[in-house]
Amino acid sequence: MPFEVPCHEIAFRQARDALLSARSPSGHWCGELSSSALSTATALVALTMAARARGEPDRFTDLVRGGCEWLSQNVNTDGGWGDTVRSQSNISTTCLVWAALRLASVESEIDRQSIATAESWI
Numbered sequence: 001m002p003f004e005v006p007c008h009e010i011a012f013r014q015a016r017d018a019l020l021s022a023r024s025p026s027g028h029w030c031g032e033l034s035s036s037a038l039s040t041a042t043a044l045v046a047l048t049m050a051a052r053a054r055g056e057p058d059r060f061t062d063l064v065r066g067g068c069e070w071l072s073q074n075v076n077t078d079g080g081w082g083d084t085v086r087s088q089s090n091i092s093t094t095c096l097v098w099a100a101l102r103l104a105s106v107e108s109e110i111d112r113q114s115i116a117t118a119e120s121w122i
Contacts, residue, residue, distance in 0.1 A: 037074060037081035038093050040067050041100035048103050064104045071097055072114040080121035094121050 024030055044067045051059040075081060080089025081097045098118035101111055 035070075036084040036087075037071060037097050038083045040070055041081075041093070041096045043067060044071075044100040044104050045096075048100075068101060068104055068111050068114070071101065072111065075114065075117055078121065079117045081118075089121060091122070094118055098122060 019029075022029060044064055047060040047064055047067075051057055071081070074085055076089045078089050080094040082088050082090055083093050087093075095118075098115060101115045101118065104111070
């Protein structure tokens, strides 16, 4: 009896091959994060931590400021944030936004208001 490859192994190989074929000629994938509080706050944390790890706290200032501004402009009417711009506010994303804004420490009136808004919702 010939050896048969399990269905899940075939599916894995097909998915892997499709992903690998989608890479650019230089070997990486191109894309962008979705417009969401969840992804924006995650990016703020990553950029802030990367800048600190490199000893260059101002390295990504413009990107961080832009992310903070996006978050302040996309708060839900109840004062919290959801995973996407269409999602209801939830505790995990609102806490992540709050932490990202605090970590970024971008000193502007908008950011202080966004931090206070998140704290009120929490």
